[in-house]
Amino acid sequence: MQAEYQQRREQLMSKIGNGTAIFRSAPTAVMHNDVEYAFRQDSDFYYLTGFNEPQAVAILAPSHSEHRFVLFVQPKDREKEVWSGYRCGVEAAKEVYGASVAYPIAELEEKLPQYLEKADRIYYHLGRDRTFNDTILNHWQRLMRTYPKRGTGPIAIEDTGPILHSMRLMKSQAELELMRKAAEIAVEAHNHAMKFTQPGRYEYEVQAEIEHIFRLRGALGPAYPSIVASGVNSCILHYIENDRQMQDKELLLIDAGCAYGYYNSDITRTFPVGGKFTPEQKRLYEIVLEAQKQAIAQVQPGNPYKQIHDTAVRVLTEGLVELGILKGEIDKLIEEEKYKPYYMHRTGHWLGLDVHDVGVYQHGDDNPQILQPGQVLTVEPGLYIVPDTKLAEDQPETDPRWVGIGIRIEDDVLVTSTGHEVLTAGVPKEVAEVER
Ligand code: GLY
Ligand code: MN
Ligand code: MN
Numbered sequence: 001m002q003a004e005y006q007q008r009r010e011q012l013m014s015k016i017g018n019g020t021a022i023f024r025s026a027p028t029a030v031m032h033n034d035v036e037y038a039f040r041q042d043s044d045f046y047y048l049t050g051f052n053e054p055q056a057v058a059i060l061a062p063s064h065s066e067h068r069f070v071l072f073v074q075p076k077d078r079e080k081e082v083w084s085g086y087r088c089g090v091e092a093a094k095e096v097y098g099a100s101v102a103y104p105i106a107e108l109e110e111k112l113p114q115y116l117e118k119a120d121r122i123y124y125h126l127g128r129d130r131t132f133n134d135t136i137l138n139h140w141q142r143l144m145r146t147y148p149k150r151g152t153g154p155i156a157i158e159d160t161g162p163i164l165h166s167m168r169l170m171k172s173q174a175e176l177e178l179m180r181k182a183a184e185i186a187v188e189a190h191n192h193a194m195k196f197t198q199p200g201r202y203e204y205e206v207q208a209e210i211e212h213i214f215r216l217r218g219a220l221g222p223a224y225p226s227i228v229a230s231g232v233n234s235c236i237l238h239y240i241e242n243d244r245q246m247q248d249k250e251l252l253l254i255d256a257g258c259a260y261g262y263y264n265s266d267i268t269r270t271f272p273v274g275g276k277f278t279p280e281q282k283r284l285y286e287i288v289l290e291a292q293k294q295a296i297a298q299v300q301p302g303n304p305y306k307q308i309h310d311t312a313v314r315v316l317t318e319g320l321v322e323l324g325i326l327k328g329e330i331d332k333l334i335e336e337e338k339y340k341p342y343y344m345h346r347t348g349h350w351l352g353l354d355v356h357d358v359g360v361y362q363h364g365d366d367n368p369q370i371l372q373p374g375q376v377l378t379v380e381p382g383l384y385i386v387p388d389t390k391l392a393e394d395q396p397e398t399d400p401r402w403v404g405i406g407i408r409i410e411d412d413v414l415v416t417s418t419g420h421e422v423l424t425a426g427v428p429k430e431v432a433e434v435e436r
Helices: 002-015 043-049 079-086 089-097 104-114 129-146 162-168 171-194 203-216 231-235 279-297 304-321 332-334
Strands: 020-022 030-032 057-060 069-073 102-104 122-123 229-232 251-256 258-261 266-273 376-379 382-384 406-408 413-414 420-422
Touching: 002 043, 002 057, 002 089, 002 162, 020 043, 030 203, 043 057, 057 104, 069 089, 069 104, 069 266, 089 102, 089 279, 102 104, 102 251, 104 129, 122 129, 122 406, 162 420, 171 203, 171 258, 171 413, 203 229, 203 251, 229 231, 231 251, 231 406, 266 406, 279 304, 279 376, 279 382, 279 413, 304 332, 304 376, 304 382
Parallel strands: 020 122, 069 102
Antiparallel strands: 020 057, 057 069, 229 251, 251 266, 376 413, 382 406, 413 420
């Protein structure tokens, strides 16, 4: 794997010319008082180094004569390591992670200028930590003050995102292997959850079964807070309380995925708690399923990314008209976004090291992002007949029999050279399969 990190660094350096790129590890975050959340490395930092500790800075300096890749890390410290775990240390940072040179993080201020003064540009993403941003800006300011004397130095700061994130958007074989594993574990968890669910059980019991399988199979844990939403809770997109007792005749919407080797899966299934859909639930479900299938069919190399969402919106709007929930001419309803009270989110997102992964969805208004082999995305249409939905004047009152039903179906899809592969196809979604 080190060879691949190196290859990524080389690829990035080939794109930044004489610039110097600076990457900072993720901060540690306090949960409460002096208890911290489990550390999760910053995805850009991890993508380029595989290095998994806080308090680190990576520098790529193709313009430096000797040191193209520099790591600043926490030094070994026996006492601190007893409390908060193993540290790689300065020596091993060089040997194991392939840095040209490594320094203790405390030397960053002193060592940084030598990597900037010959660069024509600084590549840096302004992060949430304003203090660290200031550190970089102060160095830049100093270099600019002395620029006339040298005639060299960075005359601009450029965000690393556009270059690096277009690389991260295209998954390598090694990345796909981890994503397949993340998908496989989440598939097993969803299949088990479907069997385990029955009237009288609590949403958190289902959550526990799912997350048990995540850890049991070696995943780091949930990719995001698991959503186990029964009955009317299924109309809340990010419902995470998961504390309700499930009843017969209700639906259960489960949106859960895991992180494996830092790569994520993201699956949603909706199915009847008691094993059988009511006629209303079934009709809405069939519309969402059809929207999802048609949207997935649009995942083909060469297709604009946007076509996936547009396809889903059309099928959902047609379905809402068929049920009498919306009234009017389809094209007009779509243009005026009359479906939005029932379908308020997009049909998916890139998936990878981040659940909502990096990469652009369009290059300006008239320049669509075109799907290419190696991209991974979710396809997740839904319908949510939210109680008390405020409708447009020209729309009918929603018949109460639909109200409180929320449905989403979500799969993870890889764009291949010939079409697509659904990485999460192992969880059933046909009506006959989700009924028991
Ligand atoms: N669970 C987050 C998402 O589906 O985007
Ligand atoms: Mn998703
Ligand atoms: Mn999801």
